Amino acid sequence: MYKKILETAAWIKERMPNKPLTAIILGTGLGRLSEKIDKTLCIPYSSIPNFPVSTVEGHSGQLIFGKLGGKDIMAMDGRFHYYEGYNMKEVTFPIRVMYELGIKTLFVSNAAGGTNPSFRIGDIMIITDHINYMPENPLHGPNIPTGPRFPDMGEVYDPELVDLADAIASENKMKLKHGVYLATQGPTYETPSEYRMFAHWGADAVGMSTVPEVIVAHHCGMRCFGVSIITDLGVNGKIVKVTHEDVQKAANEAQPRMAALMEEMIRRS
Numbered sequence: 001m002y003k004k005i006l007e008t009a010a011w012i013k014e015r016m017p018n019k020p021l022t023a024i025i026l027g028t029g030l031g032r033l034s035e036k037i038d039k040t041l042c043i044p045y046s047s048i049p050n051f052p053v054s055t056v057e058g059h060s061g062q063l064i065f066g067k068l069g070g071k072d073i074m075a076m077d078g079r080f081h082y083y084e085g086y087n088m089k090e091v092t093f094p095i096r097v098m099y100e101l102g103i104k105t106l107f108v109s110n111a112a113g114g115t116n117p118s119f120r121i122g123d124i125m126i127i128t129d130h131i132n133y134m135p136e137n138p139l140h141g142p143n144i145p146t147g148p149r150f151p152d153m154g155e156v157y158d159p160e161l162v163d164l165a166d167a168i169a170s171e172n173k174m175k176l177k178h179g180v181y182l183a184t185q186g187p188t189y190e191t192p193s194e195y196r197m198f199a200h201w202g203a204d205a206v207g208m209s210t211v212p213e214v215i216v217a218h219h220c221g222m223r224c225f226g227v228s229i230i231t232d233l234g235v236n237g238k239i240v241k242v243t244h245e246d247v248q249k250a251a252n253e254a255q256p257r258m259a260a261l262m263e264e265m266i267r268r269s
């Protein structure tokens with residue numbers, strides 16, 4: 001696996017027009033941010049050696065290099081989900097490659113169901129911590145020596161970046177929530193009992209991504225910042241039927257706010 005990571009990184013390095021220190025995973029709710037990137041190079045995943053190919057609707061699957069918020073950045077337009085059938089090594093492969101390319105800070109977004117009763121559909125939640133409820137840890141197996149065998153997880157989401165988000169939000173009179181994101185393997189949304197259990201465990205929102213990538217990024221010493229768009233509510237009395245279309249619709253409505261926040265975060269971080 002490590003050999004493949006190095007091979008892919010070397011292939012990209014030969015083509016990379018700049019040397020970004022910041023990477024973004026354009027998950028649900030951040031697709032629109034890609035329009036704001038002053039792009040110098042887009043590489044479809046299908047042409048990158050060893051790269052998995054994204055299949056899920058709403059994710060196009062390319063690596064973007066360019067400028068955003070005055071900074072050189074690289075962005076993953078489309079990510080790999082465990083529920084699509086990829087294993088954890090595949091899901092997190094791009095993060096390992098990013099590390100080899102010199103990335104120091106990772107910005108991630110996702111759509112999530114709110115389990116906190118004070119949340120509303122369309123809220124933007126800054127992820128302050130996570131619960132890994134996926135069936136496998138992406139660090140399972142021989143340790144890749146970017147970090148220790150048993151990594152500390154006390155402060156995975158960079159507190160300075162959380163403070164920066166709060167400062168930007170208050171300057172722009174934008175309301176942000178803070179909360180704990182719990183990741184399931186999906187692809188099922190939750191039963192009412194599961195939402196209730198996750199809330200009891202301390203989760204404010206539940207989704208099907210992000211945690212594997214963040215665990216690996218943290219193991220690589222990257223600063224991590226994550227945001228969830230609350231697209232539906234798993235709160236007693238407010239549970240309605242959820243469809244992928246509803247999730248996309250709620251995420252699309254929050255996109256302009258989310259994109260503005262991320263661009264400013266990148267400008268100032």
Ligand code: HPA
Pocket residue numbers: 111112113114188189190206207208231232234242247
């Ligand atoms: N559960 C899990 N994943 C999700 C949800 C949810 O309610 N909403 C958007 N992604």
